[in-house]
Amino acid sequence: xxxxxxxxxxxxxxxxxxxxxxxxxxxxxxxxxxxxxxxxxxxxxxxxxxxxxxxxxxxxxxxxxxxxxxxxxxxxxxxxxxxxxxxxxxxxxxxxxxxxxxxxxxxxxxxxxxxxxxxxxxxxxxxxxxxxxxxxxxxxxxxxxxxxxxxxxxxxxxxxxxxxxxxxxxxxxxxxxxxxxxxxxxxxxxxxxxxxxxxxxxxxxxxxxxxxxxxxxxxxxxxxxxxxxxxxxxxxxxxxxxxxxxxxxxxxxxxxxxxxxxxxxxxxxxxxxxxxxxxxxxxxxxxxxxxxxxxxxxxxxxxxxxxxxxxxxxxxxxxxxxxxxxxxxxxxxxxxxxxxxxxxxxxxxxxxxxxxxxxxxxxxxxxxxxxxxxxxxxxxxxxxxxxxxxxxxxxxxxxxxxxxxxxxxxxxxxxxxxxxxxxxxxxxxxxxxxxxxxxxxxxxxxxxxxxxxxxxxxxxxxxxxxxxxxxxxxxxx
Amino acid sequence: xxxxxxxxxxxxxxxxxxxxxxxxxxxxxxxxxxxxxxxxxxxxxxxxxxxxxxxxxxxxxxxxxxxxxxxxxxxxxxxxxxxxxxxxxxxxxxxxxxxxxxxxxxxxxxxxxxxxxxxxxxxxxxxxxxxxxxxxxxxxxxxxxxxxxxxxxxxxxxxxxxxxxxxxxxxxxxxxxxxxxxxxxxxxxxxxxxxxxxxxxxxxxxxxxxxxxxxxxxxxxxxxxxxxxxxxxxxxxxxxxxxxxxxxxxxxxxxxxxxxxxxxxxxxxxxxxxxxxxxxxxxxxxxxxxxxxxxxxxxxxxxxxxxxxxxxxxxxxxxxxxxxxxxxxxxxxxxxxxxxxxxxxxxxxxxxxxxxxxxxxxxxxxxxxxxxxxxxxxxxxxxxxxxxxxxxxxxxx
Numbered sequence: 001x002x003x004x005x006x007x008x009x010x011x012x013x014x015x016x017x018x019x020x021x022x023x024x025x026x027x028x029x030x031x032x033x034x035x036x037x038x039x040x041x042x043x044x045x046x047x048x049x050x051x052x053x054x055x056x057x058x059x060x061x062x063x064x065x066x067x068x069x070x071x072x073x074x075x076x077x078x079x080x081x082x083x084x085x086x087x088x089x090x091x092x093x094x095x096x097x098x099x100x101x102x103x104x105x106x107x108x109x110x111x112x113x114x115x116x117x118x119x120x121x122x123x124x125x126x127x128x129x130x131x132x133x134x135x136x137x138x139x140x141x142x143x144x145x146x147x148x149x150x151x152x153x154x155x156x157x158x159x160x161x162x163x164x165x166x167x168x169x170x171x172x173x174x175x176x177x178x179x180x181x182x183x184x185x186x187x188x189x190x191x192x193x194x195x196x197x198x199x200x201x202x203x204x205x206x207x208x209x210x211x212x213x214x215x216x217x218x219x220x221x222x223x224x225x226x227x228x229x230x231x232x233x234x235x236x237x238x239x240x241x242x243x244x245x246x247x248x249x250x251x252x253x254x255x256x257x258x259x260x261x262x263x264x265x266x267x268x269x270x271x272x273x274x275x276x277x278x279x280x281x282x283x284x285x286x287x288x289x290x291x292x293x294x295x296x297x298x299x300x301x302x303x304x305x306x307x308x309x310x311x312x313x314x315x316x317x318x319x320x321x322x323x324x325x326x327x328x329x330x331x332x333x334x335x336x337x338x339x340x341x342x343x344x345x346x347x348x349x350x351x352x353x354x355x356x357x358x359x360x361x362x363x364x365x366x367x368x369x370x371x372x373x374x375x376x377x378x379x380x381x382x383x384x385x386x387x388x389x390x391x392x393x394x395x396x397x398x399x400x401x402x403x404x405x406x407x408x409x410x411x412x413x414x415x416x417x418x419x420x421x422x423x424x425x426x427x428x429x430x431x432x433x434x435x436x437x438x439x440x441x442x443x444x445x446x447x448x449x450x451x452x453x454x455x456x457x458x459x460x461x462x463x464x465x466x467x468x469x470x471x472x473x474x475x476x477x
Numbered sequence: 478x479x480x481x482x483x484x485x486x487x488x489x490x491x492x493x494x495x496x497x498x499x500x501x502x503x504x505x506x507x508x509x510x511x512x513x514x515x516x517x518x519x520x521x522x523x524x525x526x527x528x529x530x531x532x533x534x535x536x537x538x539x540x541x542x543x544x545x546x547x548x549x550x551x552x553x554x555x556x557x558x559x560x561x562x563x564x565x566x567x568x569x570x571x572x573x574x575x576x577x578x579x580x581x582x583x584x585x586x587x588x589x590x591x592x593x594x595x596x597x598x599x600x601x602x603x604x605x606x607x608x609x610x611x612x613x614x615x616x617x618x619x620x621x622x623x624x625x626x627x628x629x630x631x632x633x634x635x636x637x638x639x640x641x642x643x644x645x646x647x648x649x650x651x652x653x654x655x656x657x658x659x660x661x662x663x664x665x666x667x668x669x670x671x672x673x674x675x676x677x678x679x680x681x682x683x684x685x686x687x688x689x690x691x692x693x694x695x696x697x698x699x700x701x702x703x704x705x706x707x708x709x710x711x712x713x714x715x716x717x718x719x720x721x722x723x724x725x726x727x728x729x730x731x732x733x734x735x736x737x738x739x740x741x742x743x744x745x746x747x748x749x750x751x752x753x754x755x756x757x758x759x760x761x762x763x764x765x766x767x768x769x770x771x772x773x774x775x776x777x778x779x780x781x782x783x784x785x786x787x788x789x790x791x792x793x794x795x796x797x798x799x800x801x802x803x804x805x806x807x808x809x810x811x812x813x814x815x816x817x818x819x820x821x822x823x824x825x826x827x828x829x830x831x832x833x834x835x836x837x838x839x840x841x842x843x844x845x846x847x848x849x850x851x852x853x854x855x856x857x858x859x860x861x862x863x864x865x866x867x868x869x870x871x872x873x874x
Contacts, residue, residue, distance in 0.1 A: 114771070114773065115687060116683040116687070116772070116773045117683075117771045117772045117773045117774075117797070118686065118687065118772075119771070139689070140687075160632060161632045161636070163630055167630070171603060171607060172630065172632075174607070174636070174639070175603050175607045184847075188847050189847070190845070190847040190848060190851070191845065191847075191848075192848065194771070194822050194823065195770075195771035195774075195822060195823075196769040196770045196771055196797055196822060196823040196824070197599065197600070197604070197769055197794060197797055197798070198593065198595075198599075198604055198606075198643075198769055199824075200769075200824035200841060200842040200844060201841065201842075201844050201848060201852055201870070201871075202640055202643070202644055202648075202851075202852055202855055203593070203606055203639040203640055203642055203643050203644075204640075204848065204851060204852075204855075205639075206606060206636055206638075206639025206640070206642070207635060207636055207637075207639055207640050209636065209639075210632045210635070210636050211635055211636075227686075227687050227688055227689050228689060229689050230689045250541035250542075251541075253541055253542075253543060253660075254540060254541045256564055256660030256661070256663070257660070258659065258660065295689075295718060295721075296721055296725075298717070298721050299715075299717065299718045299721055299722075302715065302717045302718065303715070303718075306715075354628040354629075354630045354631055355628065356539065356542050356544075356627060356628060357541065357542050358539060358541060358542055383630070386628070386629045386630045387542070387628050387629075387630070388628075388630040421626070421627055421628070422626070422628050422631075423626055423628055423631040423633045424633045425631075425632050425633050426628070426630035426631060426632065427630055427632055428632070429632055430632075430633060430634065434633075438633070438634065441633055441634075442623075442633075442634060445620045445621065445622055446622050446623055446624065446634075447634070448620075449616060449620070449622045449624075449637065449858070449859070450624075450634050450635040450637065452858035452859075453635055453637065453640070453855060453858050453859075454635060455858065456851060456854030456855055456857075456858050457851070457854075468634065
């Protein structure tokens with residue numbers, strides 16, 4: 001527990017009753033959560049080691065309500081922590097004692113689908129999977145697929161610019177977002193973009209994507225929907241050496257093949273996931289790749305044949321192409337449940353740095369050394385095609401000091417990612433978790449320019465202010 | 478312009494010094510590469526020019542990591558040549574504006590980023606901004622700033638890369654850009670359907686784009702007499718895959734009867750003329766507009782414009798990108814085009830018109846008050862003295 005929250009504003013805490021009453025006049029009673037018991041459901045997110053009880057929770061049903069609430073908070077100097085489903089792994093939705101939580105989960109409808117233009121307009125509280133389900137009857141889907149897609153909202157996806165296992169081919173949120181309706185802190189409703197490609201003027205849409213709830217509250221989104229491929233089939237490759245798996249990834253891409261997914265798991269991750277999902281993963285290898293290709297049967301056969309030929313010189317110990325829908329589902333179940341399955345055997349923190357893929361073997365060996373030096377264990381699952389690592393640093397909460405050690409190990413791993421030319425976070429966001437590491441990736445001028453831009457939207461630092469930027473040296477203009 | 482001083486910084490520090498001094502003195506700077514897009518945007522008055530032409534060279538290329546970095550003044554053709562040698566390319570197929578604008582010289586990779594220049598493959602592979610993963614630039618304070626990096630998945634901090642893309646040099650002077658790249662497809666084939674009017678053409682494109690067959694180009698070019706046209710659907714990839722998908726596509730679109738397959742040099746030239754909008758350039762002294770709208774609204778949009786103007790046009794991006802030429806008299810069609818964007822959504826940019834016409838019109842689509850307030854704030858946050866390409870996009874920006 002080494003990450004500090006800003007000291008709560010005593011004056012705001014003292015005015016809690018007045019603030020709650022003020023909000024009560026703006027929204028229906030069922031949209032306002034005041035009691036301690038009910039507020040507790042919102043005290044943390046996916047980063048459960050950290051908890052803060054908010055002043056109150058507001059769950060509006062319309063853009064107008066969001067606007068009214070934000071204007072009130074702006075006028076009364078009340079901080080606002082926007083929230084989707086609260087699945088953030090970096091603490092992006094963790095409240096502050098002197099802040100209200102503004103949740104968009106009640107706004108979860110599909111407003112319009114246009115299959116000819118391949119767009120869907122949705123309210124921002126809809127789940128990621130909810131969009132795909134709403135368009136599946138025509139064979140369409142929404143492409144970014146974070147592992148939490150069953151629960152996470154598009155609002156949260158936009159806030160974090162979420163990715164997923166299939167972004168090697170389809171891109172991340174920012175590449176699939178055409179427009180948003182966003183409410184600024186002063187209550188102004190802004191329409192950015194629309195159903196056309198490339199919004200006019202400055203790319204404010206691109207700026208909003210990944211801004212972690214610090215620029216405004218998105219209430220509606222227009223996303224691209226895509227026609228799903230005719231089929232998809234994963235294949236498993238097991239290797240005796242980490243270096244061989246890394247070289248195989250480079251060789252596949254070097255041959256001009258961009259698989260729709262290219263996932264890496266190390267031995268501990270394979271064993272944990274196999275025990276949970278019974279996916280048929282090889283247990284006697286050091287590294288495994290899941291390579292998925294899409295298309296018709298004929299195209300898939302052709303592509304997998306090429307990939308097998310490319311893989312052979314790296315002497316895979318196991319090569320297994322999925323033979324059925326059920327087998328494919330099991331292979332993905334193992335991968336997508338990696339975090340949950342690890343949670344069954346240990347407490348863990350999940351890091352999310354990205355590295356240049358050429359550094360893969362070096363970085364994996366260093367991660368191993370780092371974690372061992374703290375006397376802990378690690379399981380690695382990650383998107384090998386784009387170098388987005390997810391080392392799961394395992395510890396036992398009941399052993400005093402172990403969590404702090406895990407946090408230190410995580411910090412060292414992220415510094416390593418930056419050192420080799422990568423970044424602190426590939427898809428989970430900075431939140432509170434990586435806030436104090438930002439100075440490793442950015443110098444003062446880089447951060448100042450970001451804060452100046454942030455200040456254009458929220459000069460008072462009321463929107464999700466505990467996150468992203470180190471607490472020292474903040475300014476608005 | 479001719480007696481204006483031109484700075485050609487040798488490195489980032491040099492650029493920083495030049496801009497810091499300009500900010501101190503209030504010297505208004507025109508930001509440029511080789512000037513091939515100089516006749517675009519709002520004409521502006523500046524005191525001096527800063528050009529990226531001495532900032533050249535590929536600084537990083539890792540084919541297996543699908544990433545390339547180059548200094549901003551590196552010619553686009555040089556970047557493409559280096560990529561092609563390893564069987565790769567820029568995914569977004571950047572347009573070359575020289576034919577349309579009648580300019581000469583080497584377009585730079587910095588301008589591709591600064592103007593977010595894409596081409597037909599944008600519908601499949603995203604725009605330049607989608608492939609741009611890192612930038613280094615000097616802001617209007619003379620400070621060197623970086624955003625993004627060399628890895629394709631990166632959500633660390635605010636995405637200033639996106640703001641730089643398409644800001645036309647009004648926020649910073651780019652010194653280095655990093656792009657995600659993709660393998661060049663083994664084979665390209667184009668299905669050409671003839672004889673369709675605009676609405677039928679766009680319908681065919683929507684069917685193709687709504688299929689699972691990964692269409693990478695979707696254009697409709699009306700004949701001069703407007704009774705029919707050529708509807709172009711492009712597939713790319715491995716040979717086996719393109720063959721298969723082309724057969725399926727023909728089956729899907731069989732109710733449109735007159736179909737040919739076009740391949741090779743002729744097909745490449747055809748897509749280049751779609752990409753570069755040269756299908757419009759032989760029309761003499763006319764204005765050229767570029768419109769982005771929802772694909773299904775394309776024909777209605779054009780229909781409304783053609784009621785009041787002697788317009789010529791063709792469609793890219795499945796109907797969502799309209800290239801429209803209009804007579805230069807009066808406002809070069811601006812009020813009619815802007816009426817149509819209000820009705821159908823999207824935005825219209827005046828790409829080609831003489832300076833005197835561009836100086837009296839909104840070259841870019843006017844924005845809502847709320848967006849304009851944010852735009853002004855963003856500009857001031859990068860360039861508080863307003864010295865970088867002032868007025869190139871909007872008055873006062």
